[in-house]
Amino acid sequence: MIDLEQLSAVCRNAGAELTPDVRLSELTTFKIGGACKALITLPDIAACQTIITYLRENQIPFTLIGRGSNLLAADQGYEGIVLKLGGALAAEITEENGAVTCGAGVSLKNLCLFALEHALTGLEFAFGIPGSVGGAVFMNAGAYDGEFSQVLESVTALDENGNLLTLGASELNLGYRHSVFMEHPWIVLQATVRLTSGEQEAIRAKMQDLLGRRKSKQPLEFPSAGSTFKRPVGSYASKLIDECGLKGYTVGGAQVSEKHAGFVVNRGGATFADVMAVCQHVQEVVKAQTGFILELEPEIIGEAE
Numbered sequence: 088m089i090d091l092e093q094l095s096a097v098c099r100n101a102g103a104e105l106t107p108d109v110r111l112s113e114l115t116t117f118k119i120g121g122a123c124k125a126l127i128t129l130p131d132i133a134a135c136q137t138i139i140t141y142l143r144e145n146q147i148p149f150t151l152i153g154r155g156s157n158l159l160a161a162d163q164g165y166e167g168i169v170l171k172l173g174g175a176l177a178a179e180i181t182e183e184n185g186a187v188t189c190g191a192g193v194s195l196k197n198l199c200l201f202a203l204e205h206a207l208t209g210l211e212f213a214f215g216i217p218g219s220v221g222g223a224v225f226m227n228a229g230a231y232d233g234e235f236s237q238v239l240e241s242v243t244a245l246d247e248n249g250n251l252l253t254l255g256a257s258e259l260n261l262g263y264r265h266s267v268f269m270e271h272p273w274i275v276l277q278a279t280v281r282l283t284s285g286e287q288e289a290i291r292a293k294m295q296d297l298l299g300r301r302k303s304k305q306p307l308e309f310p311s312a313g314s315t316f317k318r319p320v321g322s323y324a325s326k327l328i329d330e331c332g333l334k335g336y337t338v339g340g341a342q343v344s345e346k347h348a349g350f351v352v353n354r355g356g357a358t359f360a361d362v363m364a365v366c367q368h369v370q371e372v373v374k375a376q377t378g379f380i381l382e383l384e385p386e387i388i389g390e391a392e
């Protein structure tokens with residue numbers, strides 16, 4: 088039983104905002120998911136330390152989300168607290184000799200626009216990925232010719248005991264859609280990316296080109312969590328799904344996109360159960376017809392019963 092009154096008081100003292108009963112469908116790009124007990128927006132590092140310590144000491148389950156663009160939330164919601172980075176942690180970006188540092192709650196879009204404004208190259212690949220910097224570090228997000236590991240220099244993180252850690256990129260165990268943050272319950276608070284001076288118009292042109300490619304190939308008109316399956320070694324999920332004739336496969340409101348087989352989209356009113364049914368069918372058919380095993384890419388919040 089979570090004592091929301093006491094938790095509200097802790098939040099007030101720390102300058103954090105608590106909103107009870109927020110639907111995860113409002114916090115995720117898939118627009119799916121029931122309510123969590125409360126959403127707490129953390130304005131700064133001190134508030135993160137205070138509130139996370141309180142939650143741990145009181146054994147209150149919690150999870151941190153970024154922009155909710157790689158999440159699939161259960162229909163019955165989450166019996167815990169959802170944390171989100173706000174304030175300076177979602178706004179501040181600074182630069183020194185090509186090293187760009189920002190709060191982990193900053194959107195990739197704003198980080199890319201900052202790089203463009205300062206004529207810094209290296210991050211163009213990330214323009215159009217609808218996540219936060221923290222989410223991109225967690226997933227080692229990547230697209231086209233780039234991935235976060237190519238530019239990430241270091242991060243400041245909070246460990247499970249409330250200690251601040253400074254970790255260099257080589258300590259982050261970055262691999263394909265993998266980082267050390269999947270192995271430990273640590274929270275990325277800040278990240279520094281190393282960029283190089285470039286030609287502003289060339290940077291702009293590359294960002295626009297990649298965004299244009301996204302718009303023409305991806306079903307951005309429907310809610311989704313982006314690529315639904317990880318790339319299996321030796322092939323591409325979308326190619327396999329397409330070859331198995333699964334484009335358009337539908338359960339309830341969830342559908343394998345007719346435009347891009349790698350996306351399961353919410354055509355309207357999709358539930359977690361609908362998405363999982365579509366994914367399970369896709370995994371079974373692809374395995375039976377091609378031998379490839381497709382693994383889900385989005386993280387799941389709150390397990391289905």
Ligand SMILES: Cc1cc2nc3c(=O)[nH]c(=O)nc-3n(C[C@H](O)[C@H](O)[C@H](O)COP(=O)(O)OP(=O)(O)OC[C@H]3O[C@@H](n4cnc5c(N)ncnc54)[C@H](O)[C@@H]3O)c2cc1C
Pocket residue numbers: 116150151152153154155156157158191192215216217218219220221222223224225226227228229230268273274275276305307311312313314386
């Ligand atoms: C239309 C569309 C296109 C996409 N295209 C791409 C693409 O090209 N390439 C790609 O890699 N991804 C893509 N994605 C997926 C997604 O945008 C990325 O994975 C992104 O990095 C997720 O960031 P987020 O802030 O939304 O994370 P969330 O979805 O909010 O969270 C994902 C996971 O990261 C963890 N997390 C978030 N912030 C932190 C933090 N500060 N500290 C520790 N853990 C944290 C969460 O706990 C959760 O487990 C796409 C998604 C959509 C909807």
